[in-house]
Amino acid sequence: MKKLWRLRWSMEEYLVKELVKDIFRAGVFKTGDFKLTSGGLSPYYVDLRTLVSRPRLFERLVDSYIGMMKSIGMDFDVVAGVETAGIPIATLISFKTSTPMVYVRSGEREHGTGRLVEGELQAGSRVVVVDDVLTTGGSIMSAVKSINASGGRVVYALVFLDRLQNGAKRLGEAGVTVYSVIKIDSFLRILLEDKLISELEYERIMKYLEGFRNVEE
Numbered sequence: 001m002k003k004l005w006r007l008r009w010s011m012e013e014y015l016v017k018e019l020v021k022d023i024f025r026a027g028v029f030k031t032g033d034f035k036l037t038s039g040g041l042s043p044y045y046v047d048l049r050t051l052v053s054r055p056r057l058f059e060r061l062v063d064s065y066i067g068m069m070k071s072i073g074m075d076f077d078v079v080a081g082v083e084t085a086g087i088p089i090a091t092l093i094s095f096k097t098s099t100p101m102v103y104v105r106s107g108e109r110e111h112g113t114g115r116l117v118e119g120e121l122q123a124g125s126r127v128v129v130v131d132d133v134l135t136t137g138g139s140i141m142s143a144v145k146s147i148n149a150s151g152g153r154v155v156y157a158l159v160f161l162d163r164l165q166n167g168a169k170r171l172g173e174a175g176v177t178v179y180s181v182i183k184i185d186s187f188l189r190i191l192l193e194d195k196l197i198s199e200l201e202y203e204r205i206m207k208y209l210e211g212f213r214n215v216e217e
Contacts, residue, residue, distance in 0.1 A: 012067050016182055019060050020190045026054060029191070031201050038136045043208050046161055046187075048132040049085050062092040064181045065130060065158060069097075072179055076155050077125040080104055080117075082143045085132035093130065102127075102152075104143040116146040123151035134159040134178060137167035144176055161187060165212045185209065 081090030102119030
């Protein structure tokens with residue numbers, strides 16, 4: 001049984017590595033100087049939103065979420081997508097797992113019902129919040145608050161990529177456990193090993209990440 005588990009885990013790791021390389025080849029990963037939603041500057045950017053235009057690659061991305069959900073082993077009733085990137089991810093997870101879905105707006109509407117959580121959310125429902133990339137955790141925290149206020153109960157949040165900018169720590173301090181399919185340091189190592197990025201690019205980004213490890217919270 002243990003050998004079978006290790007074999008399965010090795011296969012999952014292999015699939016994620018191949019996914020990372022194909023994401024890079026699709027032009028999703030960029031180096032340069034970018035302004036993030038949080039307002040900070042970054043020497044790299046990962047735009048997973050563009051993958052909705054590549055159905056097969058997008059499906060593999062979503063399958064990596066589902067694989068992670070199975071490995072976590074937590075039961076949940078509803079999957080919730082964070083506007084905007086998390087919505088198509090949650091939609092396909094919902095379809096492939098036959099799990100009800102809701103999505104969370106980033107701001108209140110001034111017409112209609114004015115709801116922040118769209119879809120049917122029963123009181124006490126166990127919810128998994130999904131998004132594409134974790135940076136500071138602000139978007140996920142906002143979604144969690146909206147879900148809790150609507151009667152749901154967030155059991156955890158799941159992203160594809162953790163940028164290692166203390167987002168998981170901040171959310172953890174607020175009582176939200178965050179899981180990621182892969183962290184940026186592992187993501188970069190895969191690219192470096194296959195010579196998809198240069199040593200210079202790798203070192204520049206790692207130096208940038210080091211700055212967040214040294215931040216006193």
